[in-house]
Amino acid sequence: DVKVTQSSRYLVKRTGEKVFLECVQDMDHENMFWYRQDPGLGLRLIYFSYDVKMKEKGDIPEGYSVSREKKERFSLILESASTNQTSMYLCASRTARDNYEQYFGPGTRLTVT
Amino acid sequence: SQKIEQNSEALNIQEGKTATLTCNYTNYSPAYLQWYRQDPGRGPVFLLLIRENEKEKRKERLKVTFDTTLKQSLFHITASQPADSATYLCALLMNTGFQKLVFGTGTRLLVSP
Numbered sequence: 729d730v731k732v733t734q735s736s737r738y739l740v741k742r743t744g745e746k747v748f749l750e751c752v753q754d755m756d757h758e759n760m761f762w763y764r765q766d767p768g769l770g771l772r773l774i775y776f777s778y779d780v781k782m783k784e785k786g787d788i789p790e791g792y793s794v795s796r797e798k799k800e801r802f803s804l805i806l807e808s809a810s811t812n813q814t815s816m817y818l819c820a821s822r823t824a825r826d827n828y829e830q831y832f833g834p835g836t837r838l839t840v841t
Numbered sequence: 842s843q844k845i846e847q848n849s850e851a852l853n854i855q856e857g858k859t860a861t862l863t864c865n866y867t868n869y870s871p872a873y874l875q876w877y878r879q880d881p882g883r884g885p886v887f888l889l890l891i892r893e894n895e896k897e898k899r900k901e902r903l904k905v906t907f908d909t910t911l912k913q914s915l916f917h918i919t920a921s922q923p924a925d926s927a928t929y930l931c932a933l934l935m936n937t938g939f940q941k942l943v944f945g946t947g948t949r950l951l952v953s954p
Contacts, residue, residue: 770944818885832884834883835883
């Protein structure tokens with residue numbers, strides 16, 4: 729079974745804090761993704777990585793950065809958290825070889841106060 | 842940009858009936874169309890994939906159709922059960938550059954006993 733794990737299920741941070749969200753997958757997948765999910769807006773892609781040390785902006789990268797130093801780990805960083813970054817954050821991974829089925833982590837519910 | 846429309850209103854049906862969910866999209870045709878299930882507070886789980894040259898795909902009680910002329914996919918659950926209650930997301934894999942998934946906002950299905 730593919731496992732995608734995220735470091736926290738719930739997180740509460742203050743405005744201006746630096747926030748790290750960690751994601752780890754155990755299936756040797758090349759591609760990894762960070763989404764945020766908000767009511768009425770669906771899943772929106774923040775950043776993705778197609779290989780180690782490679783990263784690309786998604787549709788809403790402003791206010792975020794990422795790091796992929798190892799194949800299995802993809803980190804999302806909020807340099808200075810703001811209240812409009814309160815959301816559910818979902819990490820996903822997939823192989824680059826076939827079907828493009830994405831495996832999602834359980835999500836991190838981040839609240840910025 | 843690609844726009845994906847799913848009925849934002851919840852679909853309420855009785856156990857044993859067939860549930861039919863709709864996914865409409867604009868602009869160019871995707872290479873693949875995928876359906877995911879998402880339970881409250883959890884990450885989406887992949888259900889089915891259908892390619893642009895396929896008309897229909899089945900998996901147990903699930904059936905997906907793909908009409909590239911109408912730019913529409915229908916997702917059917919036959920003999921529905923209360924355990925099928927969840928939000929169902931449609932996602933299109935774009936056929937340009939790095940193949941990213943674009944998600945619809947999802948339709949909530951409620952199956953009552």
